[in-house]
Amino acid sequence: MDKRDSFSGYNPLFLIAFFLFTVLVTMIVRHPVLGAASFSGSLFYLIYLKGKKAFSLVFKIILPVMILTMIINPAFSHKGVTALFYVNNNPITLEAILYGLYSAFMLGAVIMWFSAYNEIMTTDKFVYAFGRLLPALSLVFSMALRFIPRFNSHIRTVSNARRSLGEDLEKGSIMKRIRNGITVFSSTVTWALENSVDTADAMTSRGYGTGHRTTYATYRFDKRDGIISAVVLAAAVCVVIFLARDSLYMQFYPSIEFNPITAGSVITAVLFTIICFLPLIIDFQENIKWRYLTSRI
Amino acid sequence: MEEKRISKRTLVASVFIFLLVPVIIFVGVVFFDDRAYYPISMVIAFLSMAPFFMVFEGRKPRSREMVVIAVMIAITVVGRMAFFMVPQFKPTMAIVIISGFSLGPESGFIVGSLASFISNLFFGQGPWTPWQMFAFGLMGFLAGWLKKLNLLERNRIQLCIFGALCAMFLYGIMVDIASVFMMTSSNVTADTVKATFVSGFPLNAVHALATIIFMALLGIPMIKKLERIKIKFGLMEI
Numbered sequence A: 001m002d003k004r005d006s007f008s009g010y011n012p013l014f015l016i017a018f019f020l021f022t023v024l025v026t027m028i029v030r031h032p033v034l035g036a037a038s039f040s041g042s043l044f045y046l047i048y049l050k051g052k053k054a055f056s057l058v059f060k061i062i063l064p065v066m067i068l069t070m071i072i073n074p075a076f077s078h079k080g081v082t083a084l085f086y087v088n089n090n091p092i093t094l095e096a097i098l099y100g101l102y103s104a105f106m107l108g109a110v111i112m113w114f115s116a117y118n119e120i121m122t123t124d125k126f127v128y129a130f131g132r133l134l135p136a137l138s139l140v141f142s143m144a145l146r147f148i149p150r151f152n153s154h155i156r157t158v159s160n161a162r163r164s165l166g167e168d169l170e171k172g173s174i175m176k177r178i179r180n181g182i183t184v185f186s187s188t189v190t191w192a193l194e195n196s197v198d199t200a201d202a203m204t205s206r207g208y209g210t211g212h213r214t215t216y217a218t219y220r221f222d223k224r225d226g227i228i229s230a231v232v233l234a235a236a237v238c239v240v241i242f243l244a245r246d247s248l249y250m251q252f253y254p255s256i257e258f259n260p261i262t263a264g265s266v267i268t269a270v271l272f273t274i275i276c277f278l279p280l281i282i283d284f285q286e287n288i289k290w291r292y293l294t295s296r297i
Numbered sequence B: 001m002e003e004k005r006i007s008k009r010t011l012v013a014s015v016f017i018f019l020l021v022p023v024i025i026f027v028g029v030v031f032f033d034d035r036a037y038y039p040i041s042m043v044i045a046f047l048s049m050a051p052f053f054m055v056f057e058g059r060k061p062r063s064r065e066m067v068v069i070a071v072m073i074a075i076t077v078v079g080r081m082a083f084f085m086v087p088q089f090k091p092t093m094a095i096v097i098i099s100g101f102s103l104g105p106e107s108g109f110i111v112g113s114l115a116s117f118i119s120n121l122f123f124g125q126g127p128w129t130p131w132q133m134f135a136f137g138l139m140g141f142l143a144g145w146l147k148k149l150n151l152l153e154r155n156r157i158q159l160c161i162f163g164a165l166c167a168m169f170l171y172g173i174m175v176d177i178a179s180v181f182m183m184t185s186s187n188v189t190a191d192t193v194k195a196t197f198v199s200g201f202p203l204n205a206v207h208a209l210a211t212i213i214f215m216a217l218l219g220i221p222m223i224k225k226l227e228r229i230k231i232k233f234g235l236m237e238i
Helices: A012-028 A032-050 A052-076 A094-120 A123-130 A135-164 A174-205 A223-244 A263-296 B002-030 B037-058 B063-082 B092-103 B105-123 B129-148 B156-183 B190-232
Strands: A083-087 A090-093
Touching: A012 A032, A012 A094, A012 A123, A012 A223, A012 A263, A012 B037, A032 A052, A032 A094, A032 A263, A052 A090, A052 A094, A052 B190, A083 A094, A090 A094, A123 A135, A135 A174, A135 B037, A135 B063, A135 B105, A174 B063, A174 B190, A223 A263, B002 B037, B037 B105, B037 B129, B037 B156, B063 B092, B063 B105, B092 B105, B092 B129, B092 B156, B092 B190, B105 B129, B129 B156, B156 B190
Parallel strands: none
Antiparallel strands: A083 A090
16 A cells, blocks of 8 residues: 555644644653553554654664663652562562653653654754744754755765875774864865855845745645644643543552543543544545545546 | 844743743642653753744844854764764764854854754654753853853863863753653652762763863864854954
8 A cells, every 4th residue: 555644744833733732741641541542653653654664763762761761760769658579678669660661651652752753844844834933043944954965975075085195084093083084074164164155145145134035845724734723722622621620640659549530531531542643544544545546547 | 123123032032931931830830740840841941942042033143144053053963973873972062162152152052952953853853852952052152151251262271171061060960850850750859860960970971071072173273263254254243
């Protein structure tokens, strides 16, 4: 089946609000059902977006961070009433272990939401979203992004030229290599600064600062964006209202307690799960639609 | 007219800092029962950057100035990329300090914060981003500010010592506190803080050493280059 991400096609302002909401709720609210929804939603979406690469991220970065969190909490927190065993006269409590476990999953979910965000919020979307609020800053941001590959290729050119002079970056003692590296870097800095002024003059002569700045990509806030924003906003408001009434809160210390399950808590859990899986739901729905349309041709 | 505009932005910025931060702490303590350290500290770190960004916008920077700042950001990121295989051994701090020293406190903050934001685009964005942005930005700001007060001079030894102190203590402590909040989100105790500082010590030491080495090798030449550009292209006011 064709794999395309339709969720990223929505208006950047909606996307930023969506990620902000999911990340903040994940961090603030403490309940296994919501944590599990956020963790699985972000994990599956990340796998959908990045395919095999998602696994290397999960195993190389997220899992170590999670394991560290799981170990640190019971080792240093001795709160809780159920002591399982003692290490150096310090009780290791069941509550602290469970809390560490919960924090680990919370942290994992947050990191995965951030990397999904990184994946779909391309820089032109970012500049579009912040171009009005911070015009100068977002221009500096996009210029710096352009300069990075340019400087990298210039560094390669200079070091190749120096290699043909016999000053190879990969040969000689460490001190010599560092000194060679600094020479290459230093010449690149001079070149970059000199060149940058040309860029600035070109900008000025093309009328920078005289009028409203446009962006490379324009995103209209169309009907589709309006509908999805209204739906998500309504769901988010419901979630926040029910959470504020504390109908979904798990207490870890001193002992583990849940609030009684009410209609409100069930609604919150269902709504938040839908929000977390929304990117995937939209993508699958669009994929089915696409398949249906192509099959009719 | 211009003056009024700036003061309006500054006003917004001060409202951000002096009103919103206590309100957020209050909300955190009262409504979340003091159990949401990390998200709240993250939001505060973000808000603390707002005044710096607002001042920069309010100044209506000229295109030459903006391009020079963008170049310094890109150089910082490229420097971090060049040393991707050695953890913590990066020229980032040295270049941010040099930028703040030569371009002034405000531009120093912009270089530091945007450089860490952009390099995290390549190395991985996460809940640590606002803290790193704020910490690096503050180092750039501090360097420019101390230069203005004539406490920091164009002297290799002074710059090296300043860089090492920044990497070891200011940046190290800020980022370590962030990881305390991140790993043990609600039960911050003296023990967890101590443990994080102890485990962070070797990394901070490597960072400080790297800053000394890069500052010694790059510091004065790069400051000279920036001074030259400033004189040649009439950017003296920054």
